[in-house]
Amino acid sequence: MSISDAAELKKRLRTLGFEIYRTVDGQVTLAERIRDNLIMDSGIVVGPVGAYGEHPEQLSVSVTLRAQASHFPGASADQVRSEALTLARDLLHRGYVQADFLGRPMLDPGDPAVVLDTSHELRVVRIVEETELAVEVQHLLSVRRASSDE
Secondary structure (H helix, E strand, O other), X not given: OOOOOHHHHHHHHHHOOOOEEEEEOOEXXXXXXXXXXXXXXXXXXXXXXXXXXXXXXXXXXXXXXXXXXXXXXXXXXXXXXXXXXXXXXXXXXXXXXEEEEEEEEEEEOOEXXXXXXXXXXXXXXXXXXXXXXXXXXXXXXXXXXXXXXX
């Protein structure tokens, strides 16, 4: 398989039993089905290493872990970011590295000047061999990727 070819990568992922959410710049985002009639972005992305497939001979798998400020009333932004890092702890021990950490405001759809919440998003990435791909993606689908207000 030429992993730099998004169509071939999508075909391979489907063969392995995964659903595709979307493809952007050769990076394939996997879908997660929460009900038979509803799929959503899983936060898991597979593609050639580097932007626009700079290293097509290598595959990377990344996942975005999210902690929402509203789930931690009274916590500072640093404390909420720490919760996202807690979600990533086992993945970091598994060989993932931090790619970026963003605070994304969640705006009120009725008044974009009002911030309803902030999602602190940590993306971690790992280079994998093609033979590891199915196991690694299955593992990522099994881990908790977002904070909850429970």
